[in-house]
Amino acid sequence: MIILKNLNKHYKSIQALKNVHLHINRGELFAYLGPNGAGKTTTIRIMTGLTKLSSGTVLLNRFDIEQDQVAAKKESGLVPQSINLDQELTVAENLDIHGMLYQMPVKARRSKTDELLDYMDITDRKKTLVKHLSGGLKRRVMIARALMHSPKILFLDEPTVGLDANIRRRIWAIVKKIQQDGTTIFLTTHYIEEAEFLAQRVAFLNNGEIVALDTPKNLMQKMGTWAIDRLEESNMETTYFQTREAAKKFMADQKQSFTLRHVNLEDAFLTLTGKKVK
Ligand SMILES: Nc1ncnc2c1ncn2[C@@H]1O[C@H](COP(=O)(O)OP(=O)(O)O)[C@@H](O)[C@H]1O
Numbered sequence: 001m002i003i004l005k006n007l008n009k010h011y012k013s014i015q016a017l018k019n020v021h022l023h024i025n026r027g028e029l030f031a032y033l034g035p036n037g038a039g040k041t042t043t044i045r046i047m048t049g050l051t052k053l054s055s056g057t058v059l060l061n062r063f064d065i066e067q068d069q070v071a072a073k074k075e076s077g078l079v080p081q082s083i084n085l086d087q088e089l090t091v092a093e094n095l096d097i098h099g100m101l102y103q104m105p106v107k108a109r110r111s112k113t114d115e116l117l118d119y120m121d122i123t124d125r126k127k128t129l130v131k132h133l134s135g136g137l138k139r140r141v142m143i144a145r146a147l148m149h150s151p152k153i154l155f156l157d158e159p160t161v162g163l164d165a166n167i168r169r170r171i172w173a174i175v176k177k178i179q180q181d182g183t184t185i186f187l188t189t190h191y192i193e194e195a196e197f198l199a200q201r202v203a204f205l206n207n208g209e210i211v212a213l214d215t216p217k218n219l220m221q222k223m224g225t226w227a228i229d230r231l232e233e234s235n236m237e238t239t240y241f242q243t244r245e246a247a248k249k250f251m252a253d254q255k256q257s258f259t260l261r262h263v264n265l266e267d268a269f270l271t272l273t274g275k276k277v278k
Pocket residue numbers: 011014016034035036037038039040041042043
């Protein structure tokens with residue numbers, strides 16, 4: 001369970017987070033969606049104790065990140081946005097060092113390393129130096145490392161950024177599996193389809209504020225079911241319809257070309273924020 005109450009963060013003149021309220025259930029896969037600079041990483045850095053909050057409260061499974069810092073830190077694992085593995089060490093050594101930082105005894109470290117390498121399907125890379133791995137494999141090692149101390153909550157900050165579409169899907173499958181095995185997952189992304197595919201609930205973050213929070217299905221349904229895109233004086237205009245009949249009626253009156261499609265999460269985001277998540 002993750003609870004954020006009235007969370008604010010200022011960096012000098014910038015207010016990066018404005019009164020963020022969230023209540024994420026145990027075992028939920030929650031997506032925090034927003035464009036670059038929205039405040040996603042700042043939120044994760046606060047929850048993992050890397051940045052101090054300006055005001056408000058954060059609880060990780062009842063542990064207050066300020067009052068019970070040590071206990072709160074043990075509750076979660078973090079996969080940061082940029083790759084910060086030790087490139088000159090092997091995959092197993094990277095995991096082992098993380099286990100040491102969490103005071104795991106040597107036996108537990110060895111067995112957990114083997115278990116996680118198997119879980120991530122990278123056992124054959126156990127003794128490979130990280131610098132020789134592809135971007136997708138490095139991501140898998142990052143996730144394995146974050147799970148070494150068996151955290152109940154996993155924070156993933158843009159876990160698939162810069163990866164090919166098929167490798168991205170591989171990571172999605174791993175993330176789903178981790179959730180199914182009982183871990184609460186908080187994932188930030190600026191890929192709409194990632195949130196739509198993975199998350200049970202999505203929050204739209206824009207300029208440090210949550211502008212919407214619901215299931216992907218409900219967010220989309222608010223827009224209607226059908227969308228018609230058409231070019232209007234070199235601008236793409238989109239109109240939404242609850243029924244196919246209403247969309248058909250509209251189409252009959254159109255003189256220029258158009259496309260009819262199903263509403264997606266991007267429509268909801270664009271309408272609420274007026275900007276693209278890029
Ligand atoms: N260490 C920092 N010092 C000053 N401003 C920062 C710092 N970190 C982030 N910011 C600013 O806070 C805002 C939110 O950034 P960030 O949380 O990284 O967004 P996101 O992860 O959604 O791209 C941005 O305007 C960014 O420039």
